Amino acid sequence: QTQGQLRERLDSLEQQANRARTLLDNAEAEREAARERLAHEQEQSETQAAVTAQFADTLPEAEARVRESRLALDAARKLAAQSSQAIELSALRQRNAQNSLESLQIRHDRLKAELAGLSSIDPSALEDRREAVAAGEEVEAQLQQSLEEADSRWRELDAARAPAQQALRESEASLARTDARLSALRQLQQRLESQSKVQPWLQRHGLERLARLHPRLKIESGWEAAFEATLRERVNALELGNLSMLSALASDPPPAKISFYSGEIGAPAAPHSPSLRPLAALAHCPDAGVQAMLADMLSSCYAAESLDQAFRDRNTLPAGGLFVVREGHQVGRFSATLHAADTEAEGLLARLQEIDNLAREQRAQQMLVDDARGHAVRTESGAAEARATLESVREEHARRLRELSSLRLESQRLEQEASRLAGSRERIVSEFEDIAQQSEQFQATLAELADEFETLDAQLGETQQLAEEHQFAMEEAEADLERRREQLRQAEADARESDFAVRSTEALIERLNQATETAVAQMRAAADERSQIDSRLNDISDSDAREALQKALAGRVQAEAELGAARQRLDEVGQQLRSGDETRLAAEREQEPLRERLHALQLEEQAARLNGEQNTAQLLEASVDEAAQAALRERFAEPLPRPSWLQGEVTRLTNAITALGPVNLAALDELTQARERQGFLQAQTADLNEAITTLEDAIRKIDRETRTLLRDTYDTVNRHFGELFPRLFGGGEARLILTGEEILDAGIQVMAQPPGKRTTSIHLLSGGEKALTAIALVFSLFQINPAPFCLLDEVDAPLDDSNTERYAEMVRAMSAQTQFLFITHNKIAMEFAEQLIGVTMQEKGVSRLVAVDLEAAASFAKAA
Numbered sequence: 001q002t003q004g005q006l007r008e009r010l011d012s013l014e015q016q017a018n019r020a021r022t023l024l025d026n027a028e029a030e031r032e033a034a035r036e037r038l039a040h041e042q043e044q045s046e047t048q049a050a051v052t053a054q055f056a057d058t059l060p061e062a063e064a065r066v067r068e069s070r071l072a073l074d075a076a077r078k079l080a081a082q083s084s085q086a087i088e089l090s091a092l093r094q095r096n097a098q099n100s101l102e103s104l105q106i107r108h109d110r111l112k113a114e115l116a117g118l119s120s121i122d123p124s125a126l127e128d129r130r131e132a133v134a135a136g137e138e139v140e141a142q143l144q145q146s147l148e149e150a151d152s153r154w155r156e157l158d159a160a161r162a163p164a165q166q167a168l169r170e171s172e173a174s175l176a177r178t179d180a181r182l183s184a185l186r187q188l189q190q191r192l193e194s195q196s197k198v199q200p201w202l203q204r205h206g207l208e209r210l211a212r213l214h215p216r217l218k219i220e221s222g223w224e225a226a227f228e229a230t231l232r233e234r235v236n237a238l239e240l241g242n243l244s245m246l247s248a249l250a251s252d253p254p255p256a257k258i259s260f261y262s263g264e265i266g267a268p269a270a271p272h273s274p275s276l277r278p279l280a281a282l283a284h285c286p287d288a289g290v291q292a293m294l295a296d297m298l299s300s301c302y303a304a305e306s307l308d309q310a311f312r313d314r315n316t317l318p319a320g321g322l323f324v325v326r327e328g329h330q331v332g333r334f335s336a337t338l339h340a341a342d343t344e345a346e347g348l349l350a351r352l353q354e355i356d357n358l359a360r361e362q363r364a365q366q367m368l369v370d371d372a373r374g375h376a377v378r379t380e381s382g383a384a385e386a387r388a389t390l391e392s393v394r395e396e397h398a399r400r401l402r403e404l405s406s407l408r409l410e411s412q413r414l415e416q417e418a419s420r421l422a423g424s425r426e427r428i429v430s431e432f433e434d435i436a437q438q439s440e441q442f443q444a445t446l447a448e449l450a451d452e453f454e455t456l457d458a459q460l461g462e463t464q465q466l467a468e469e470h471q472f473a474m475e476e477a478e479a480d481l482e483r484r485r486e487q488l489r490q491a492e493a494d495a496r497e498s499d500f501a502v503r504s505t506e507a508l509i510e511r512l513n514q515a516t517e518t519a520v521a522q523m524r525a526a527a528d529e530r531s532q533i534d535s536r537l538n539d540i541s542d543s544d545a546r547e548a549l550q551k552a553l554a555g556r557v558q559a560e561a562e563l564g565a566a567r568q569r570l571d572e573v574g575q576q577l578r579s580g581d582e583t584r585l586a587a588e589r590e591q592e593p594l595r596e597r598l599h600a601l602q603l604e605e606q607a608a609r610l611n612g613e614q615n616t617a618q619l620l621e622a623s624v625d626e627a628a629q630a631a632l633r634e635r636f637a638e639p640l641p642r643p644s645w646l647q648g649e650v651t652r653l654t655n656a657i658t659a660l661g662p663v664n665l666a667a668l669d670e671l672t673q674a675r676e677r678q679g680f681l682q683a684q685t686a687d688l689n690e691a692i693t694t695l696e697d698a699i700r701k702i703d704r705e706t707r708t709l710l711r712d713t714y715d716t717v718n719r720h721f722g723e724l725f726p727r728l729f730g731g732g733e734a735r736l737i738l739t740g741e742e743i744l745d746a747g748i749q750v751m752a753q754p755p756g757k758r759t760t761s762i763h764l765l766s767g768g769e770k771a772l773t774a775i776a777l778v779f780s781l782f783q784i785n786p787a788p789f790c791l792l793d794e795v796d797a798p799l800d801d802s803n804t805e806r807y808a809e810m811v812r813a814m815s816a817q818t819q820f821l822f823i824t825h826n827k828i829a830m831e832f833a834e835q836l837i838g839v840t841m842q843e844k845g846v847s848r849l850v851a852v853d854l855e856a857a858a859s860f861a862k863a864a
Contacts, residue, residue, distance in 0.1 A: 062481040067610050069474030076467035083460040090456055094449045097442045104435045104442070111428045111435075129411040136404035143397040150393045154386035161383050164376040169851065171372040175365040182358040201254045202238075210238040218284040221357075222326050223303070227283060229328030229339040230301050234259040275316060276302045279324050307331065703744060710743055713784065720780035728772045728806050731755030750777065768798040775807065782818060792822035796829050808832040 202210075219227050238260050279301040285291045300320045304310035310323035310331035317323065323331040328339030718736045725734035732754040740746030750762045752773045759765060762773060775795060782790070792811070796804045808829045811820050822829065830836060838850040 058484055062477065062484050065477040066474065066481050067613070069470060069477040070610055073467065073470040073474045076463060076470045080460065080463040080467045083456055083463045087453065087456045087460055090449050090453045094446060094453065097445050097449060101439060101442045101446070104439050108432070108435050111431055115425065115428045125414065129407065129414055133404065133407045133411050136400065136407050140397070140400050140404050143393065143400050147390070147393045147397045150386060150390040154383060154390045157379060157383035157386045160379050161376070164372065164379040168369070168372040168376045169849075171365060171369040173851075175362065175369050178358055178362045178365050182355060182362055201252070205249060205252070207238060218356075220282045223279075223282045225328040225339065226279065226303070226324045226326055229330065230279060230298060230322075230324050234297060275313075276321075279303045301330075304331065311336075707743055714738070714743070714748075716784055717777075717780045720783040721777055724776040724779050724783075724810070725752065725773065728776050728803070728810060729754045729769075730802075730806065732757070734773065734776065766798075768800065768803060771795060771798050772803060772807065775810075779810065779814060782814065786817040789819040789821060792820065794823050794825070796822075796824055796826050799826075801828055804828045 278295070278298065280291075280295040280298040282303055283291075283294055285294060300318070301322050301324050302317065304313065304323040304325050307325055307329055310325055310329075314323060314331050314333050317333050319333075321332070325331075330337040330339070714736065722733065722735055726732055732752070734750070734752040737749045737751055738746040739749050750773065752762055752765060752769070753759055754765070754769055762770065765773065796807055799807060804826050805828055809832070811822065812832050814820070822833075824830060834853075834855065836852045838852070840848050840850055842848060
């Protein structure tokens with residue numbers, strides 16, 4: 001069995017050796033093929049390296065051609081852009097000119113329609129209006145003259161009203177005085193007659209209606225006392241037709257002396273000495289019988305101018321004759337009597353003469369009053385008529401003025417309308433000329449712009465053609481550069497693949513060498529083991545063979561295990577090799593996009609470099625200062641944005657500029673005008689602010705001065721109010737209270753407390769107390785600035801007598817500075833007045849004034 005195992009082991013070793021030799025042969029063959037492939041790949045790698053170097057050498061030249069093409073393309077595009085901008089500007093100017101022409105045409109049509117719509121003014125109507133205005137002006141001049149005459153007439157009559165009224169008042173006053181004197185004398189005469197002792201006796205005998213002598217006598221002025229002293233009781237003699245009737249009355253004698261006379265014409269009186277003047281000659285009577293009777297009564301009485309004359313001529317008197325002087329003294333040849341009033345009835349003839357004279361004077365004055373009243377009425381009616389005439393003329397003048405104004409306005413309107421129409425026609429014609437001139441200018445401009453547009457269009461075509469050529473050349477250069485770069489990339493890829501293949505083949509050969517060495521080692525080990533087994537089979541016994549076999553079997557098991565481990569390691573190495581190949585293939589697959597990305601980055605870097613060079617060239621062409629660039633670089637030391645972001649911003653700004661539309665060439669002028677307008681408005685605003693400041697200062701100054709003046713006035717009025725109130729009320733106190741902090745906005749509250757009251761508001765006072773408080777306040781204001789006059793209308797109506805007296809006393813005290821006119825029905829107030837003016841209505845609807853000077857009336861009353 002040991003031998004069998006050894007045999008099996010030998011067979012196994014033989015098989016293993018055979019497999020090893022097979023593997024060794026296969027590895028040798030594969031290694032030989034790998035060596036041949038390695039030589040080929042090394043040769044190909046060298047060739048690819050040479051091709052790559054060749055392509056790398058031609059790439060800068062292609063890149064230079066691309067840069068030159070791009071610079072030429074940029075220059076051509078710049079020229080094309082300039083030409084395009086010039087064409088757009090020319091097109092814009094053409095559009096503006098065309099729009100201006102269309103606007104001019106629209107304006108022309110509008111003006112044509114406006115000219116057609118202008119109405120015409122009839123010259124005859126305008127001339128008629130002018131003639132009407134001229135006629136109206138003549139009428140107005142005449143009415144103006146009439147108005148001036150009427151006004152002058154009214155002023156004359158109105159000026160005459162006052163003298164007429166004054167004359168009427170004077171005549172009425174004189175008449176009133178005469179009436180008063182006459183009435184007093186008549187009352188005195190009637191009283192004396194009624195108090196006569198013989199009056200009852202006369203009434204008893206029915207003789208009271210007999211005519212008396214003195215009313216029938218007309219005595220020369222100044223001789224009344226002489227006749228009264230001579231005639232004595234015969235002055236009141238009663239006319240009795242038959243004196244013999246007195247014998248029947250002898251049984252009932254009168255209580256006092258009484259005389260009767262008869263009006264019968266008796267024998268003529270004895271002649272007098274021509275040197276003597278009979279006293280009877282100084283009396284006149286229309287009744288011849290009475291005149292004869294009077295001559296008989298005074299037959300022995302003669303008139304003498306004075307006592308001296310009477311005493312001097314008394315010797316010329318006849319027997320029983322008497323000289324009577326004006327004063328009533330009597331001088332006879334041997335006697336003299338001095339006359340004196342011994343009774344109240346003395347002065348009858350003088351009184352009667354005065355009554356007669358006053359009656360005549362009254363009639364005369366009444367006539368004067370009537371004349372004055374008539375004159376005043378005529379003056380008043382004349383003034384009223386003149387006023388009515390003036391108003392009528394004024395109304396007519398105003399009406400004519402309105403008509404004339406209307407005519408003038410209508411004429412002015414027509415003239416203005418005609419002037420406006422003429423101006424409009426002239427303006428339209430002028431605008432037509434301007435439109436024609438501007439149209440010609442715009443037509444010429446359009447023609448010039450059309451020529452310019454054609455020229456610029458041709459230039460644009462040339463520049464675009466040049467740009468296209470440069471574009472085509474740049475595209476060809478870029479395509480050639482891209483082709484060369486692609487060839488370079490392909491050559492580099494092929495070179496890398498060749499290098500990788502060489503490295504892979506060398507690694508394979510190395511692995512094959514290692515596998516061959518391993519297989520050779522295993523074969524040697526197997527051969528050694530087989531030799532040992534054969535030797536042992538030959539040398540050992542069965543037992544030894546069995547032990548050896550067991551050992552051999554154990555060794556075989558171990559060798560098989562080692563072989564299995566080696567095979568496992570070989571499989572692992574093969575697996576690792578396959579995994580490495582897969583990793584290599586995956587890396588090669590991932591390497592291609594990275595290679596393309598690297599190539600794109602290289603292209604972008606090259607484009608950026610070209611753009612930098614172009615920008616540098618443009619900066620040099622623009623003569624940009626290096627120092628300024630350095631300052632900008634220092635200023636913007638931070639990392640600049642990415643070119644892609646900048647390109648996006650450029651695109652965005654370009655789109656925004658495109659969206660803005662055509663360039664407004666008048667924007668600078670409009671901006672200048674707007675800035676000028678802004679400056680003007682700012683200046684106006686500054687002026688307004690300055691004016692506001694000035695006004696505010698003035699208002700503050702006025703408020704300050706007003707506040708001071710108002711405070712002083714308030715204090716003064718309050719002080720006077722506090723002084724006058726106790727004078728009117730006989731005590732108490734009053735004051736003014738401001739109802740606010742600011743005096744300019746504060747109200748004023750009147751606090752009045754009459755004696756014995758503690759009122760807190762003026763509303764709690766009675767009507768009379770309120771009236772007196774108001775009077776005190778008004779008079780307090782008068783203390784500051786006295787008025788020329790003051791009119792008080794029944795202020796004392798609610799006052800009692802004591803308050804009225806205090807009120808009247810204060811009015812009289814303040815009349816030293818102010819003239820007071822007060823209307824009152826109170827007698828106490830009237831007593832304090834200096835002159836009363838009453839209004840009477842003797843006839844219905846006719847009011848008359850009656851003025852009384854109280855001082856003059858009091859003097860007259862005392863004199864009477």
